[in-house]
Amino acid sequence: MPLCRFLCTAILACLPLLASAQALTISAAASLTDAFKEIAALFEAAHPGAKLRLNFAASGVLLQQIEQGAPVDVFASADQATMDRAAQAGRIDPASRRDFAANSLVLVAPVQDGPAIGALAELRQPGIRRIAIGKPGTVPVGRYTRQALAHAGLWESLQPRLVQADSVRQALDYVSRGEVEAGFVYRTDAMLMAGKVRILLTAGGHDPVTYPVAVVSDSKAASQARDFVDFLLQPPARQVLARYGFGQP
Structure with a gap:
């Protein structure tokens, strides 16, 4: 096989892998649904080639999915207790954890x-x-x-x-x-x-309602996942969150 043809074939074979490497799965608390749909579009526009898959449910259910091996890159919880459990079980990168909303x-x-x-x-x-x-x-x-x-x-x-x-x-x-x-x-x-x-x-008499986010420890795209976590703290995402009524953590 000529060298040029060989290289072209190899590149084409790798394209699906490159595309999938850009796809991030974000598991987020149900209350974040509307805001995160907008933020995902902004993130993809700011990161050409990036593709986000959004998964919404109760925070405890999302953690159960991660513990059962679901391929998740970023976990955003509606409470600290669930994220604490994720950290104690080694399911997140603790250095990536950030509070981003209230x-x-x-x-x-x-x-x-x-x-x-x-x-x-x-x-x-x-x-x-x-x-x-x-x-x-x-x-x-x-x-x-x-x-x-x-x-x-x-x-x-x-x-x-x-x-x-x-x-x-x-x-x-x-x-x-x-x-x-x-x-x-x-x-x-x-x-x-x-x-x-x-x-x-x-209602009062309860823990502060704050939202933490972190990169999942088993993420196959940890660098891009950290980019998304960082993006949540930047003005474009903050403006979306504020518009939907979320406060600063």
């Missing part, structure tokens, strides 16, 4: 025929039969909710009324469709459905 926990109700509540204690009134929360075991918003209700002395008494959701977005859907009288979600999620849900109050 949020707040709010109680919401349907716009149509939703109850008027001014304090968490009012959740005990007879008309509040169902309250949507994230599953505390896998959904960070559920853990924040449990902390807030426990701090108010309501966690045990409200157990029969709690409807557990697989993600903050599912909890939001329950409220927006009027399937529950109230629910706990992030302020950023409530903002996305301002026409269907209204914020009743901002």
Whole structure:
């Protein structure tokens, strides 16, 4: 085979590998869905040849996927506890970990025929039969909710009324469709459905809602993954996050 033809054949054979090397899988908390879709487009525009695959779910579910061998390059969690577990299990590069956003926990109700509540204690009134929360075991918003209700002395008494959701977005859907009288979600999620849900109050008594991100230790594209982590702290990404209601960590 002539040398030129051999080289051309070798280059063509390598192209799929080069393309796949540029593809990054980003596993991010469900509450980041809308903001990260925009940020991904900005990142790809700023890094020619880069391609991002976005995977959204509850943070605990995402960590389970990583632990089961899912090919993930970057993990963005809605709480520190889940990222701490990832670090303790050796699933992330601890040197790459950064906090990049903040949020707040709010109680919401349907716009149509939703109850008027001014304090968490009012959740005990007879008309509040169902309250949507994230599953505390896998959904960070559920853990924040449990902390807030426990701090108010309501966690045990409200157990029969709690409807557990697989993600903050599912909890939001329950409220927006009027399937529950109230629910706990992030302020950023409530903002996305301002026409269907209204914020009743901002809950306190829980850990700060901050979002960490890190490169997954098994990433096959660690350099590009670090580029994405760094990009989240730069003005273009910060502006998108702010527009969706996320604060500085």
